[in-house]
Amino acid sequence: MSGVAIALSKGRILDETLPLLARAGIVPSEDPETSRKLVLGTNRPGVTLVMLRAQDVPTYVQYGAADAGVAGKDVLLEHGGEGLYQPLDLGIGACRLVVATRRGFDWAGSVQRGARIRVASKYVNVAREHFAAKGVHVDLIKLYGSMELAPLCGLADAIVDLVSTGNTLRANDLVAVEDILPITSRLIVNPASLKLKRDGVQPLIDALGAAVEAGEAA
Ligand code: PRP
DSSP: OOOEEEEEESSHHHHHHHHHHHHTTOOBSSOTTTOOOSEEEBSSTTEEEEEEOGGGHHHHHHTTSSSEEEEEHHHHHHHOOTTOEEEEEOOOSOEEEEEEEETTOOHHHHHHHTOOEEEEESOHHHHHHHHHHHTOOEEEEEOSSOTTHHHHTTSOSEEEEEESSSHHHHHTTEEEEEEEEEEOEEEEEOHHHHHHTHHHHHHHHHHHHHHHHHHHHO
């Protein structure tokens, strides 16, 4: 059997991904959170973990540089999902994608008046689709992080960002004014890898599926 590479990203999702992988029988040979290595071996011969920026996970899997990966629905929507098989909702990394403004900003009024609204986000494609579907005209500003700062500094009237506990919004005196969609992390698979390395990739999908079900039942 040829090797199977699984693309993961560091951070919050990894904390939930590692126990799931462990339940599926895959344990990294060293801690990916602290290791400086970008390719890690596992207890399973031929199974490696490649550590990427979250936004790059779909790209590596799309081009077959990794056979499978774990990516948030937010990242997948922004990427477009082209050339990716998405067999499993892993149920981890649950959060919501929302529109948020400074507390006291008249969002509904601005939308109603057709005011020129500036929205900053890392998720400009998702934001564009969301507002277009509602017939709301916005000017989008692409950011790469710390979106919450944009309304505070006057860069934008609103942001499109992820909310989990709501602590970051509260700490910066922002409020969610629209829900866009709930987010969880998905297993993504390169379709050619599934065909050509079925004996390695299909058992991974099955084992992770069983691990998710066992977690849900617990
Ligand atoms: C996300 C998001 C918010 C924060 C929300 O950032 O962009 O800033 O989490 O979480 P909370 O509602 O629990 O406070 P993340 O920490 O994933 O890092 P990022 O800025 O790189 O996206």
